[in-house]
Amino acid sequence: MAKELVINPQRCIGCTTCALTCSITYGEDFNLNRAFVQILKDDRKGLFSIAFSSACKGCKKCAEVCPSGALRTIEVADKPKEGQ
Ligand code: SF4
Numbered sequence: 001m002a003k004e005l006v007i008n009p010q011r012c013i014g015c016t017t018c019a020l021t022c023s024i025t026y027g028e029d030f031n032l033n034r035a036f037v038q039i040l041k042d043d044r045k046g047l048f049s050i051a052f053s054s055a056c057k058g059c060k061k062c063a064e065v066c067p068s069g070a071l072r073t074i075e076v077a078d079k080p081k082e083g084q
């Protein structure tokens with residue numbers, strides 16, 4: 001089974017645990033500016049948005065630590081290889 005990232009920004013509480021985890025995984029410190037996922041707050045709506053950079057490795061560690069379910073993984077069936 002493969003894992004797929006599911007994103008639900010409406011559940012995001014803005015804790016930035018995802019971005020901090022990403023930055024310490026791929027960098028040398030906890031640094032929100034170096035994370036491959038950014039959490040942005042829309043002050044007018046009071047909602048957060050979740051944006052992944054093109055440098056994201058797709059490891060899904062950010063989803064493993066998200067406490068709210070805004071980022072989570074689901075198991076999906078492996079795609080059949082060509083010719084099968
Ligand atoms: S999937 Fe991995 S590389 Fe991409 S933002 Fe999440 S922790 Fe960072």
Ligand code: SF4
Binds near residue numbers: 012014017018050065
């Ligand atoms: S996506 Fe999850 S871990 Fe990231 S800021 Fe939102 S609630 Fe926190």
